[in-house]
Amino acid sequence: MSRLPRLLPAYTHRLNSGLRVILHPVPIADSATVDVWVQTGGxxxxxxxxxxxxxxxxxxFKGSERLAPGELDRAIEGRGGITNAATGQDYTHYYMTVAxxxxxxxxxxxxxxxxxxxxxxxxxxxxxxVVLEEIRxxxxxxxxxxxxxxxxxxxGEEHPYGRPVLGTPASLMGLTPELLRAYHRGWYRPEYMTVVVTGGIDPEQTLALVEKEFGGPASGPAWTxxxxxxxxxxxGILRRESTHARLEQARLKLAWPTVSLDAWEEVCGLELLAAVLGDGRTSRLVHLxxxxxxxxxxxxxxSLVLKEGGLFCISAHLEVEDLPRVEATLLHEIEKLQQDGIGQAELExxxxxxTHELLFSAESPSQLASLYGYYETLVGVERLQEYLELLQAxxxxxxxxxxQQYLSPEAYVVALLKPAASDAAAASELQLACR
Structure with a gap:
């Protein structure tokens, strides 16, 4: 077996404040990316x-007592850099790429x-x-x-993962400046944050810079x-469907609850199972x-894996009239795999x-920074190398x-989005049949 590539960063640090710092110099890069990850989200x-x-x-991005609204963007974009941010269920992160x-x-x-x-x-x-327009x-x-x-x-509605990260118009109207400040104080603290810097950097100088700018103590109590x-x-089978006027073909999702990130070995195995079934033209479901x-x-x-749980999901775009036979075929292929297993060539x-998807996702400093930050925030950056090793094992x-353990043909979730026109057509056919 060929030697696995080493993906772990060259330098990892934990400051006295609890802040985690990951530095990965790329000597040939003229740019540097900073990615700041916070352990809070939906x-x-x-x-x-x-x-x-x-x-x-x-x-x-609207500034601080010392920073006017828009000044952050001007300082970075004025030098030809870019900056942005994203929020998920388990994290929020802010990143910039500059010379x-x-x-x-x-x-x-x-x-x-x-x-x-x-x-x-x-x-x-x-x-x-702005956020209300984003929700719309x-x-x-x-x-x-x-x-x-x-x-x-x-x-379901009782679990946070069942609720939209964007919020709703009603919930958004109840968020006050005081609540936002309290939430910021409780979560944007060194012990809940990771700063990743990649690209054309000197590790010692960069660590000193990060410690100077991010290494101060937090004020006030932490939130848990x-x-x-x-x-x-x-x-049994939990089925829910909706319609949309702009949709031309049905969108079908079948899903099975799986594991949280704590079960890392199973997480890696479920990734392999998903690739066997539906990743690439020669995978079982795509080919058939x-x-x-x-x-x-x-x-x-x-295989969607979140901090507190996961879903194994099969997604398809198809004509409404093909829905019954496609769902039946999906279940048949799963049962076939459970009975007969897979071949060594499929697994390879x-x-x-x-392996190649992971390597290709780490080709640029910005991709590296995102990869390291994501892993460190959710499961620990050391799992990155373990992932490659477990794939081989x-x-x-x-x-x-x-x-056999997770994909029960008798108990799964179905989410279906259908063209609205199909409902009208079905109603019309029913009326004709009743005349």
Whole structure:
């Protein structure tokens, strides 16, 4: 077996304040990326504060007592750099890419905005309208609608993963500057944060710069995560569907609850199982349902793993009239795999695909920074190398056992988004049949 590549960063540090720092110099790079990760997102929000993590992400860019609104963007973009942010269920992160020579001048702006967000009331009201518009746009995004339908169906309203990270118009109207500031003080603290810097950097100089800008102590008490309800398990087949006027083909998602990130070995095995079933033209489901039978326009398989639970998901785009036979075929292929297992060649193909996908996702400083930050925030950056090693260790029998354990043909979740026109057509056919 060929020697596995080493992906772990060259330098990892934990400052006295609790801040984690990951530095990865790329000598040939002229740019540097800084990615600041915070261990809070949708799962930490009580229902009445739904969307507060995402709203706070917006407000961080509105300055501090020493930083005017928009000054962060001007300081970075004025030097030809880029900056942005994102919020998920388990994290919020802020990143910038600049010329490596500009890092000492630009990092203080990012640190000031992230650590000491001012959240002025007048900017809160302006940005509230921006986020409301984002929610309205999401309500017309077919991919977002289908994903949210799946999460609501699989997790339910009692679990944070079943609620939208963006929040709702009603919840957004209840978020005040005082709440945003309190949430910021409770979570944007060194012990809940990781700073990743990659690119054309000197590790010692960069560590000193990060410690100077991010290494100060937090003020006030830390917040802790509220206890979450257990991940629900479907009893039988739990089916939910909706319609959309702009949709031309149905979007089908079948999902099975799996494991949290704590079960890391199983997480890696489920990734392999997903690749065997639905990653690439020669995978089982793509080859059978799209290439051979032409019953689907697109099909794929994925293993979604969050901090407090996961879903194994099969997604397909298809005509409404093909839904019954496609769902039946999916279940048949799963039962076939559970009975007969997989071949060594299938497993080797899946191994190669996942290994190369990971390597390709770490080719640039910005990709590296995101990869390190994500892993360190959710499961620990040391798991990155373990992932590659575990991919090589699984046997066909172990993949079969995972399919038997988690993919029950009698208990799963179905989320279906159909073209609205299909309802009208069905009603018309029913009227004709009744005459």
């Amino acid at each position: 799962r930490n929000e009580p229902p009445q504060w739904l969307g507060i993590s995402h709203f706070l992400e917006h407000m961080v 490596a020579a500009d890092l000492p001048e630009t990092l203080p702006y990012l640190a000031e905005a992230v650590l000491r967000a001012g959240i002025p009331p007048e900017e809160v009201e302006r940005e509230r309208q 746009r999401a309500a017309d995004d077919l991919g977002y609608i289908t994903y949210q339908l799946l999460m609501e169906t699989a997790y 995560r509220p206890p979450l309800p257990p991940q629900p398990r479907p009893q 349902l799209r290439e051979q039978r032409g019953w689907v326009r697109a099909i794929g398989c994925s 193909r899946a191994r190669r695909m996942l 699984f046997t066909p029998a172990q993949i079969r056992e995972l399919a």
